Amino acid sequence: MDTLYDSAWVLEQIEQIAQFSQDKPNITRLAFTPADHQARNYMSKLMENCGLNVEIDAIGNIIGQFQPADVESHVPVVATGSHLDTMPSGGKYDGVLGVLCGLAAVSRIRHRGEVKHPLKVIAFAAEESSRFNLANMGSKAMAGLAHIPTWKRLKDHNGVSLADELEAMGLLIERLATAACSQNSIKGFVELHIEQGQVLAQRKMNIGIVDTISAPTRLKIIVTGTAGHSGVTDIADRQDALVSAAMIVLSVRNIAAEYEYQGAVATVTALHTYPGTANVIVDRVELWVDIFGTVHENIVDILQEIKDAISSITEDYGTPAAIDVVTSEKAIKLDAAINRIIEKNCRQLNLRSMRIDSRTAHSAMNIARIAPSALLIIPCKDSINHNSREYTASYDIAAGLDVLTETLYQLAK
Known part of the structure; x- marks a missing residue:
């Protein structure tokens, strides 16, 4: 093959995508902003250059597919991917690494041949909650979990709606349901x-x-007091x-x-x-x-202790509070069979692995509701995430890429 799809290639592409930011030298790509669109266009072209057929679904997920010549189109796919959008002043690797390693792995397998299932690389849209206060929208839509009446009301801090941003891309929020994959259409993710x-x-x-991914419960709390001049209103008279x-x-x-000792925060x-x-x-x-736990x-x-505390505090200070549970999801177990394949691959590659739970949400959490899914993680220096100092070493990327490649290959052959 002309290109060596190794950790050096992945790192080169990471640096290219890191240039797409709305507040350089920081890395900020909020969902559907111009910087995000730049990254999305770059990824679409990269997928095409790697020989994949690219389509955009109703939520804006970028889907690159390798369809083996002798495999019929209705055969369930083997899929991988993550996201391109970031938190404000985020890092280079979060999400992006998963998309690029997925693309490198599928490109390697494409040149091997002898697979019996199509392979997909997905760059999920709007997975971070930093713009519309709702996380993992792309993977939720693909899993058929989009609640369209609620999503129609979503706006960012500038009052721009999700519906308007989708329309600007030629997508209609009313058609979000078409992004959902049918049951049994994905063999493994x-x-x-x-x-x-x-x-x-x-x-x-x-x-x-990862055995279990914790799911978020998110609250919006409005505390109401009484405005007054800060210089003349007596402390005892204030709300x-x-x-x-x-x-x-x-x-x-x-x-x-x-x-925290029970794995919840x-x-x-x-x-x-x-x-x-x-x-x-x-x-x-x-x-x-945000509440997370497995x-x-x-x-x-x-949740109940927080509600009780709020009730007591607001009563003492004469400041009523309204509590809105914006999202409440249950933790999900990932596929034991795929995890055994990953474990076996780690042994054969002489890599040290361990079972672990994830206390953060991931795309795999939603896809697991419609297909066997797995999540493998690699070390990040000093556990610094969502930060410009986020860093993962080349040898760790190489290890993750090798395991991902072998796992996808074994699922697809």
Whole structure:
């Protein structure tokens, strides 16, 4: 083959995609922004250059397919992929690595031949929640989990709607259901991702094989107080929404600390104050809370403790609060058979592997609801993620790419 699809090739492409950012020298590619479209166009052309047929589905997922000449089109596919969009000031590797390693792996297999299933590489759209406050939209849509009435109402902080952004791409939100894959259309899905923790590095492991992916429960909390002049309103007479919000932040942190040893966490991820002027007491605060865990009962307990804490705080300070559970999903077990294949491949490649749970959401979590799915992770230096200092070594990428290639090949042959 003309191109050597190795870790050096993957790293070269990572650097190219890192140039597409809306706030250089940082890396920010919020979903469907001009920077994201630049990355999407680059990836589409890259897939075509690797010999794949490329299509865009109703949510904007980029799907590159290798169709072996002697394999009929209705045969279930073997798929891989991740995402291209980032968090604000994110990193080079999160998501992008999984798409590029998937493309490199399929390109390797394409030149091997002798496979009995088509292979797909998917760059899922809008997997990060940084723009529309809803994560994994591309994989949700593909899994048939899009709730169109809710998604029609989604807007970013500038008031731009998801529906408008899709329409600008020639897509209609009313047709999102057409992005869903039918049951049995995917034989297996394998995602590669950097670790968003430090277990692999601490244990000196090359590969993490994920058994369970925790799913997010996300809350939107509105605390309401009374505006007043910050210089003349007596402390005892105030209904300061920000004071209540500060107490809620501390309560969420303390509740989370009680459950962390059980693999669950909760975090206040965003806080917005209104009217937001220098000399006015805050009369409205919007908080966002993320809860992650692999045991559903723990998430339910955390949610109830947070609700109880909010009720007590807002009653004490005279600041009513409204709690909206924006999303509530259950953790999901990944496919045991594919995980055994990954484990065997690691042994044959003389790589150290371990079973692990993921406390962050991934595309595989949604695809697992319609097809056997797996998630393999590789170390990330100092567990720094969603940050410009995010880094994964070339030898770790090479290990992940080799395991991914062999796993996809064995599923497709």
